[in-house]
Amino acid sequence: MQQQLEEVISHAIQQAIAAGELDLSAVPAVALERPKDASHGDWASTVSLRCAKEAHQSPRAIAEIIVSHISLEGIIESVDIAGPGFINFTLSPAAWQQVIRQAHEEGTSFGRSCVNPAHPEYRPRVLLEYVSANPTGPMHVGHGRWAALGSSLACVMEHAGWDVTQEFYINDAGVQMERFAQSIVVRYLELCGQDVEFPEDGYGGAYIGEIAQMIMDEEGDQWLVRPDDERAAYFMDYGYRIMLGRMASVLDRANTHFDSWFSERTLYVPDARGRNPIEHTLTVLACGGYLFKNEGATWFRTTDFGDDKDRVLVKSDGSYTYFAPDIAYHNDKFSRGYDLAINILGADHHGYVTRLKAACTALGYEGQLEVLLGQLVNLFRDGEVVRMSKRTGAMVTFEELLEEVGPDATRYLMLARSTDQAVDFDIEAAKKQDASNPVYYVQYAHARICSLIRKAPRPLQEDADLSLLVDPSEIILAKKISEFGGLITAAARDYAPFRLTHYAEALASTFHSFYTCCQVISDDEALTDARLYLVETTRGVLQLVLSLLGVSAPERM
RNA sequence: GCGCCCGUGGCUCAAAGGAUAGAGCAUCGGACUUCUAAUCCGACGGUUGUGGGUUCGAAUCCCGCCGGGCGCACCA
Secondary structure (H helix, E strand, O other): OHHHHHHHHHHHHHHHHHOOOOOOOOOOOOOEEOOOOHHHOOEEEOHHHHOHHHHOOOHHHHHHHHHHOOOOOOOEEEEEEEOOOEEEEEEOHHHHHHHHHHHHHHHHHOOOOOOOOOOOOOOOEEEEEOOOOOOOOOOEHHHHHHHHHHHHHHHHHHHOOOEEEEEEEEOOOOHHHHHHHHHHHHHHHHHOOOOOOOOOOOOOOHHHHHHHHHHHHHHOOHHHOOOHHHHHHHHHHHHHHHHHHHHHHHHHHOOOOOOEEEEHHHHHOOOOOOOOHHHHHHHHHHHOOOEEEEOOEEEEOHHHHOOOOOEEEEOOOOOEOOHHHHHHHHHHHHHOOOOEEEEEEEHHHHHHHHHHHHHHHHOOOOOOEEEEEEOOEEEEEOOEEEOOOOOOOOOOEHHHHHHHHOHHHHHHHHHOOOOOOOEEEEHHHHHOOOOOOHHHHHHHHHHHHHHHHHHOOOOOOOOOOHHHOOOHHHHHHHHHHHOHHHHHHHHHHOOOOHHHHHHHHHHHHHHHHHHHHOOOOOOOHHHHHHHHHHHHHHHHHHHHHHHHHOOOOOOOO
């Protein structure tokens, strides 16, 4: 619909230029937008305001020239010039009927688009990496936000024409894994009745003790007398499997599903020539002249790329910093042929972004890494701050939050805010199943429609006469449905799935209004068919939006 | 000190540089003998933190302040 309008306008401008009425060297962008105020029509163009200077005429005069070349036909009902020079278009009822029919017929494909209109067949590949929580501890609620955001963004981008891969990077290679293993060992030894001191930098959470208990239950105290290194290796692997499995199941419950899990360990595995990917990546950087030695350490000159200081890759003791394998990991991502890599990180990692982008640029992938920084999640319970402390063990894990609040409300509330905005998540407020909780408002609209459809006197008539839908509340509902395509494009372009929550609420609201104004099932058979068609279409769009958000669409509430 | 993010009705948030800054919650007043009242309709509520600048036009872009969050490792 937008496209049709754009063509009409640019065609009119073209004619005006050809007729010598407009002094422009080229046809400018038509700058279509949807006016906030309904009295300004359905679409508005600001093109005459934008090109006034170049054309040396007043915006209103330009608008009048353009409008004189527009013929009223098809979906355009009327054109007006308003204010300083806006060109306002009002679409005909036929246009809205067309939208309703299209939305219904396209079903879950409604609103699909392509990334580049010039090449509609090409689906650029994007690797979306998110969560990537350490396997040494449970996920916190912040990870929950990235899980919701990442999986929803994946759906949205997929819908907007991207070929999306969702990946979880497992930090399973650093010294934290040894600390993790040692922590389990100590808890195990305690279970064996040994008096051992818990390591200062160990993991104090109760889950460590649980893992130790599981080993004890399965294998008894046989590990008491085994060699330290053998025991540590076994416990590390055992705990790792438990944590990873738990993580996957929690994410699954949160409706977050990864296509691949990338293990940091694989970056340490040598190839046929005895060199591992990290060494290989370091060589690439060295060949580019980006590395230097200082005081026994190998540095990456990230200041060449705007960083405020250079960064160590290989410490003076020969071990890698976290950064080194991470660069190798990103090199691996791009070597897999992705056009774009997106990382979702917490705002507490923003200092890391410059150097990571520097690395990608140095590796020859300038501009192909996009980092989404999400502000953090503050937990509350009845207005009281819940502190998240790993040390005291008093923190609320993502798993506990899901358990208490439920996946739908948790996901929805995590998604309902721009990533630039910190989320204040009140557990008690999230549990309320009333009007103050937007997720239920939207779901209720869906359930209400399902109830209507159950009560329908006969099945949906594909050829229902939609021209009977003339009530203002019906038109408003159709218009809201027509906004869906633009919403998807914008949400994908701005990496902003939170817009879907606003849309879902607006769509639910227009439906509820319509429901109050119009009796759907009545003695008028033709009108009933038309309204059921509208209602079923609305249901489909609601379900689609909710599925993109990863939230369920219940049939009864 | 430096860097990133945020300051919008009492509260939580919207608003590709566009027209009279919009929703929800809360408060107040209305609407169920009819398809789900987890709903609807209405009212109240604003100098967009502040001072400049850019232009036809600024909550939005630029600069300076004020206030809040986060980060500035040979940690991961």
